[in-house]
Amino acid sequence: MLEFETMAKNMYAWDDEKGLFIPFSSTMRAVKSEISKLNSVSKEMVIERLKDDFNCDDISFCYNWLKKWEKIHVPDYKSQIPKEIDKSEIKSYLFAHCLSQLSLCTTEDCNFRCRYCSFSDFYEYNRGYSDKYMDFDTAKKAIDYFISLLNEGKKYNPIRKPALGFYGGEPLLNFGLIKKCIEYIESIYNDYEIIYTITTNGSMLDKKRANWLMEHDFIIFVSLDGPEDEHDRLRIYENGKGSFRDVIKNVTRIIRKGYKEIYCMPVFDWKSDLFKREEFFNRNDIPSVARIALVNNIEGCRYYEQFTEKDYSAFLGQLERARSCYYKDLNLQRGKEKLSFFDKLVGLDPGEDLFKSVSIYIQPLIMPFTGACIPGRKLFVDVYGNYHACERVNSSFPIGNVNDGLNFEKISKLIVGYLRSMDKCPSCKVSRKCTYCYQNFMTDNGFSPSSTVCENIESIKKASFARSFNIAEIYPEFVEESNYKHKNIKKYYGDDRNVFQT
Amino acid sequence: MYFRLNPECYLIRGERCGAIFDLIDTKIYALNQQETKLVTACEKNDPISGDEKLLNELKQLCLGNFYPNKIYVQKLRVGSRENKYNPLNPIEPPDLHRAFLEINNSCNRDCWFCGYHGIKRSLGCMGCNKWKENGSALSIEKWKIVIDGLRDLRCRDIFITGGDLTLAWDNTLEILDYASRKFSNIYTILHQQSISSEKLDNLDNMSKVIVQTDDLNGAQYENLLMLLVVEPGRGGDTNSLKRKNIMKDYIIGNRKFLSNNRVLTSKNKIMPVNMYKFLDNIEYHPCLGHTLAICHNGNVTPCPLMRRHKFGNVRNSEIYTVFEKEWRSIYEFWGLNLDKIDRCTGCEFRYACTDCRALEENLTGKLDGKRLCSYNPKEGEWY
Numbered sequence: 001m002l003e004f005e006t007m008a009k010n011m012y013a014w015d016d017e018k019g020l021f022i023p024f025s026s027t028m029r030a031v032k033s034e035i036s037k038l039n040s041v042s043k044e045m046v047i048e049r050l051k052d053d054f055n056c057d058d059i060s061f062c063y064n065w066l067k068k069w070e071k072i073h074v075p076d077y078k079s080q081i082p083k084e085i086d087k088s089e090i091k092s093y094l095f096a097h098c099l100s101q102l103s104l105c106t107t108e109d110c111n112f113r114c115r116y117c118s119f120s121d122f123y124e125y126n127r128g129y130s131d132k133y134m135d136f137d138t139a140k141k142a143i144d145y146f147i148s149l150l151n152e153g154k155k156y157n158p159i160r161k162p163a164l165g166f167y168g169g170e171p172l173l174n175f176g177l178i179k180k181c182i183e184y185i186e187s188i189y190n191d192y193e194i195i196y197t198i199t200t201n202g203s204m205l206d207k208k209r210a211n212w213l214m215e216h217d218f219i220i221f222v223s224l225d226g227p228e229d230e231h232d233r234l235r236i237y238e239n240g241k242g243s244f245r246d247v248i249k250n251v252t253r254i255i256r257k258g259y260k261e262i263y264c265m266p267v268f269d270w271k272s273d274l275f276k277r278e279e280f281f282n283r284n285d286i287p288s289v290a291r292i293a294l295v296n297n298i299e300g301c302r303y304y305e306q307f308t309e310k311d312y313s314a315f316l317g318q319l320e321r322a323r324s325c326y327y328k329d330l331n332l333q334r335g336k337e338k339l340s341f342f343d344k345l346v347g348l349d350p351g352e353d354l355f356k357s358v359s360i361y362i363q364p365l366i367m368p369f370t371g372a373c374i375p376g377r378k379l380f381v382d383v384y385g386n387y388h389a390c391e392r393v394n395s396s397f398p399i400g401n402v403n404d405g406l407n408f409e410k411i412s413k414l415i416v417g418y419l420r421s422m423d424k425c426p427s428c429k430v431s432r433k434c435t436y437c438y439q440n441f442m443t444d445n446g447f448s449p450s451s452t453v454c455e456n457i458e459s460i461k462k463a464s465f466a467r468s469f470n471i472a473e474i475y476p477e478f479v480e481e482s483n484y485k486h487k488n489i490k491k492y493y494g495d496d497r498n499v500f501q502t
Numbered sequence: 503m504y505f506r507l508n509p510e511c512y513l514i515r516g517e518r519c520g521a522i523f524d525l526i527d528t529k530i531y532a533l534n535q536q537e538t539k540l541v542t543a544c545e546k547n548d549p550i551s552g553d554e555k556l557l558n559e560l561k562q563l564c565l566g567n568f569y570p571n572k573i574y575v576q577k578l579r580v581g582s583r584e585n586k587y588n589p590l591n592p593i594e595p596p597d598l599h600r601a602f603l604e605i606n607n608s609c610n611r612d613c614w615f616c617g618y619h620g621i622k623r624s625l626g627c628m629g630c631n632k633w634k635e636n637g638s639a640l641s642i643e644k645w646k647i648v649i650d651g652l653r654d655l656r657c658r659d660i661f662i663t664g665g666d667l668t669l670a671w672d673n674t675l676e677i678l679d680y681a682s683r684k685f686s687n688i689y690t691i692l693h694q695q696s697i698s699s700e701k702l703d704n705l706d707n708m709s710k711v712i713v714q715t716d717d718l719n720g721a722q723y724e725n726l727l728m729l730l731v732v733e734p735g736r737g738g739d740t741n742s743l744k745r746k747n748i749m750k751d752y753i754i755g756n757r758k759f760l761s762n763n764r765v766l767t768s769k770n771k772i773m774p775v776n777m778y779k780f781l782d783n784i785e786y787h788p789c790l791g792h793t794l795a796i797c798h799n800g801n802v803t804p805c806p807l808m809r810r811h812k813f814g815n816v817r818n819s820e821i822y823t824v825f826e827k828e829w830r831s832i833y834e835f836w837g838l839n840l841d842k843i844d845r846c847t848g849c850e851f852r853y854a855c856t857d858c859r860a861l862e863e864n865l866t867g868k869l870d871g872k873r874l875c876s877y878n879p880k881e882g883e884w885y
Contacts, residue, residue, distance in 0.1 A: 008571045021576040022509055023569070057561075064564040065508065068526050072578075072777075096656070100593045155654045157595035158826040360580045360777070472574035476547070479574075485784045488841045489577075492515035492848070493542055 002429040002458060003029070004466045008473055014465060017074055019359035019432040021465075027054045031062040077362040078426040081419050085366050087408035090374065090415075093364060094406075095153035098377040101197075102146040103165040103391055104181065105382050106174035107133040112201050112243060114223075115234045116267060116295040116303055118392075124300030125394045125444050130383075133173075136180050138385040141402035143181060146379060147189055149406075163195040167380070167391050172204035182216055197221065199265070201235065202247035210254050220262040221290055222251055226277035226341075234267070255285055263290035266341065270307050270315035274322050274345065281341040292344040296392075298439050299448055322346055327471060330478050350479040353468035357432045366415060369425035370450075372437035375399045375411045389414070392439045414438075421447035424454050430461040505544040505557045507566040510578045512780070513545050516850030519882035522565055523854065525578055525777035530854055531565070535882060538850075547572045580781050596825055596832070598657045599792035602806045603648065605677055606639045606665035607632055607798040611693065615716055615731045615753060617807070622754040622864055624766055627795075627806045629714040629729050629751055630664050630691050635809070637799030640817060645677050648796055651821035653684040660688045662709065663806065665798065668696040675704055682708040691729070702726075714751070754861055754874075767876040769884055772851045783853040787838040790859055794832070796821070804835040807860035811835070835859075838870070845872035849879040 001013040003024055013024040030053070034046045043063045050059050108119070108130040118126050143164070150162060164185070166178050178198070185194060198213065202222040205213075213220060224247055225231040232242025254262050264287050266277065281289050295303050326333060326342045333347060367374055375389035375397075382388060382395065385402035397414055400406040421441060425431050428450075436454070441447040472479045480486045507513060510526045520538035522531040533541060537556055544550065544566070550557065560566045609632045615621050617631030640648070652660065660681055667674040667690065674690075681688055690705060694715035702723075705711055713723060716731035726747065733753040752766055775783065786792065795806040800817035802824045803809055813832055814824035825832065840846035840857060849855070858874070865873040876885045 008573075010569070010571055010573045012573075020509060020578060023506070023567070023573055023575055061561060061564065061567055065567075068510070068564055071526050096595050097593070154826065155651060155820065155822040156656075158655075158822040159592050159596055159829045161592070354576055355579075356582070358582045359578075361582075469574055472576075473547075473572050476574055485781070488784050488839070489512065489514065491841070492517060492520075493546060 002462055002465075004462045004469070006466055006469045006473060008470075010469070010473065012465070012469055014430060014433070016429050016432050018072055019357050021354065022069070025058070025062070027058045028062045028066070030054060031059055032066055035063070035066055072360065074360060075362055077365060077368045078431070080365060081368060081426070082366060082416065085412045085415055087412060089366060090376070090408050090411050092156070093366060093374055094376040095149075095156040097157070098374055099146070099149055099153055099160065099162060099379070101163040101165055101378040102142060103167045103378060103380045104134060104139055104142060105167050105169065105380065105391070106171040106177050107169040108383055109133065109173050110169040110201070111173065111203060111237060112170065113236055113238050115236070116269060118296060122301060122303040123298075124302065125396070125442060127395050132383040134177060134381075134383040136177055138381070138383070138402055139177055139181050140184060141385065142381045143185060145402060145405055147192065150192070161193055161195060163197055165197040165199065167199050170201050170204065171198055172200050172209060175204070175209055179212065195219065199223070201243065202250050203243050205250035205254070207253060210250065214254070214257065214259050218261065220254070221265050222247065222262065222287065223267070224248070224251060224264045224286075225266045225268070226272070227280040230273055230276055230280070233271070234269070251287060252285060255287060262287045264288070265291050265293070267293050267295060269295045270304070270311045274318050274341070277341045278322070288338040289341055289344050292341060296439075299441060299443055299453070319346070323467075330475050334478065349464065350468035350471040353464055354472060354479050356435075367419075369419065369422045369431060369434065370437060371435040372418065375414055376406060389438060394442055394444075396444050397438070397442070418447050422450045424449070424451040428454065429458050433461055503550045504547060504569045504572055505550055505560075505566055506547075506569060506573060506575045507541070507545060507560070508564070509575055510777070511565045512577060513541050514850050514853060515542060516879040516882065517848035518880060519850055521850040522560075523775070523780055524565060525780055528774040528776045530772065530774055530851070532850070578777055580777055595655065596829065597792050598652070598655050598794065600659045600661070601652050601657050601793070602627065602661045602663055602795035603645065604663050604665070604795065604798045604806060605645055605674065606667065606670065607635065608669050609664065609666040610669070611666065611695065613693075613716070622861055623731065624752040624754065624858065624861065625729060625749060626751070627860065628661065628663070628691060628712060628749075629731075630666065630693050631806070632665055633809065635797075635799060639798040640800050642673055642676055644800070644817065646680050648816055648821055649677070649681045649684055655822065655825070657685075658687060660685050661691065662688065663691040666696055667692055668701060671701065671704075678705065678708045697723075754865070766874050769877070771856050771875070772854050773856055775854045780853050783839060785839055786836050787859065788840070788855060788857055790838060791836045793836075804832075805860055808863070843870050843872055845875065849877060851877070
């Protein structure tokens with residue numbers, strides 16, 4: 001168990017076997033230790049051994065409770081790492097639980113040269129820029145194959161609502177292809193309810209293109225980083241000119257039309273002004289924030305070499321101030337109509353720390369560790385027609401192509417190779433909390449071992465758990481309310497006071 | 503000083519009283535109004551003031567503990583919490599646990615308790631019934647396709663029911679043989695008068711058997727699960743039945759004769775629940791949730807007794823297409839948890855109740871009606 005303590009001096013432990021937090025104490029630790037030394041040790045024996053150091057009532061309670069807790073049986077999945085995986089097993093899992101999205105990389109070309117771009121020289125294992133465009137024949141084959149998989153998978157999962165995403169480079173550089181794909185789907189597969197998405201830098205979202213996307217109910221994700229100086233520091237055209245004014249003009253036009261399905265996906269680094277961004281994204285004329293991301297520090301990334309220790313400290317200071325500011329008035333945060341930058345930066349952390357993991361149940365045995373998907377949950381198609389697990393995985397691990405379809409042999413090898421590198425996971429004390437996946441470990445020809453990549457993960461998580469429980473102790477409703485069952489459970493607890501009063 | 507219930511102990515509040523659900527030891531502790539107020543205050547992290555007798559008792563029972571500071575106790579949960587969970591816009595397949603396959607609607611008997619006569623029984627879904635309905639039964643080949651479809655949907659339990667399944671015994675065996683190669687948990691329902699040692703031998707290793715009977719003395723099959731029709735006042739001391747494998751299938755009479763002290767309306771209807779069932783009941787109906795029935799004529803309904811509600815028919819299509827087209831309607835039934843039933847929403851026992859929507863709808867005329875309960879959550883009293 002991973003123990004931690006909050007500012008109020010309360011002790012807790014994360015029980016990774018069951019995937020649950022428990023209140024903890026020094027008595028509990030001592031009793032647990034006695035029980036683990038001797039399997040059939042009686043309560044009386046434990047009391048006898050510990051009575052000089054602990055209260056007998058507490059020893060008795062801890063003994064009873066630990067024995068009760070042991071009754072929750074969780075299969076030992078950590079010792080069952082698959083050495084090989086049958087193709088049919090992958091296929092069957094894929095049909096039932098995957099195929100949620102087909103992403104087409106319409107082009108590797110981009111009119112921007114964002115300083116942090118994952119296709120820049122900063123990323124050793126990612127592809128570079130190119131002027132390659134996907135042709136319709138490739139896209140059509142990918143769509144046909146995806147729909148054929150959905151058809152085949154219907155009997156295993158008849159209620160799945162899939163998405164088709166357009167990605168780049170800058171996908172709107174190949175707008176003609178996007179139009180052709182949608183027209184093709186609407187003419188051939190119009191009985192399918194497909195959600196369309198596009199991830200764009202926003203510079204080419206002129207009136208004509210935007211209207212067309214809105215007419216087809218696209219969910220539009222724009223890479224808008226913040227106010228002008230913040231955005232232009234990182235998101236620039238090939239000629240080095242800032243892109244903010246062009247992007248905001250296009251985004252504003254869409255917002256003014258009352259279109260709701262447009263969201264921002266800002267990226268930040270250690271020199272970003274977090275408070276300026278919060279102010280910016282709180283504005284009503286700016287779309288909600290769908291997801292934020294710190295510049296990806298994956299294997300082979302050299303982006304952070306440009307920063308100093310001082311930069312990092314300053315960033316951490318800013319982050320801490322953001323937390324203080326955000327948690328100062330949670331009633332205000334809850335009452336907001338749209339999600340802001342800080343909601344994503346710090347607001348979701350406690351809820352995710354406390355609830356984002358699988359309890360009691362075990363992960364599928366074909367992927368017992370980390371947060372990695374079974375390749376095929378999403379299908380990313382590059383401009384050449386190769387399939388990849390997602391847009392963030394480098395091109396060294398293709399899992400098929402539009403001509404031959406998915407290669408289950410390759411998927412199996414990919415999973416087995418990945419799991420072989422997860423050497424730390426069986427003994428990791430926070431394995432059920434892991435959100436890492438392929439991209440965090442991948443190199444050009446394999447995966448770095450988790451013992452290297454995750455060296456400090458337990459201490460990082462421990463600090464994060466303590467922070468989250470500090471919030472939960474004072475504002476329990478805030479961390480719980482995102483649980484959809486919460487309202488039913490807490491009915492009739494009484495609303496006679498403000499739940500956020502400290 | 504503070505007191506908090508343990509992670510495995512949920513306080514569920516009703517309008518007046520509350521109950522503590524221990525999800526590991528599967529026990530329910532009913533609290534009176536005063537006790538409820540005290541435990542609620544503790545669960546809201548209010549400091550303890552006054553009498554600690556009850557709280558000490560709770561500690562002795564290993565339900566909670568004292569703490570020097572305000573703490574946060576994460577409650578035991580199972581599975582994961584999906585952000586912005588929307589069951590109508592899912593990625594995962596439908597979670598189908600139980601399917602009833604009514605493979606025929608023929609019977610030569612004329613049992614007084616049969617659904618054919620409009621008789622309502624508390625476990626009518628599990629027992630045999632004949633219905634005044636048109637339409638021929640699906641062919642054996644069609645039933646095999648249905649079974650394949652249920653297997654693909656990862657259905658867990660299959661109930662094979664009729665009609666009298668022994669009238670076309672070879673057909674029944676063929677279907678069972680096929681099903682047993684796809685499912686490990688199969689139940690077959692037979693009338694007591696139809697069974698014989700030979701037939702039971704035929705079923706060996708293929709299916710568990712549930713025997714429907716109204717003959718108290720005839721429940722001689724020690725190893726079988728008996729479904730005993732019981733009509734209070736019709737004679738026979740069913741209370742003396744100690745065997746664990748006898749389920750009582752109560753006759754529900756005319757609504758005006760329903761007294762409040764009957765088994766179906768008394769606190770006997772509250773069953774201790776484990777963590778899986780309790781947490782599931784917060785979201786789903788305790789019986790309709792994760793359940794479907796495929797009637798003899800191919801109609802797909804929420805349960806064998808709710809025949810007016812039809813999601814589709816599998817005579818000319820496969821079972822997955824019913825989910826595909828009618829998932830929203832199916833989820834309306836599955837998701838009809840007791841928070842959505844007017845009379846239950848204020849009850850502290852709502853996540854441990856053996857509510858039967860088919861009977862309640864039949865008695866009240868409303869899908870969300872409630873007649874079979876003698877608990878008044880406003881007063882916190884059983885009548």
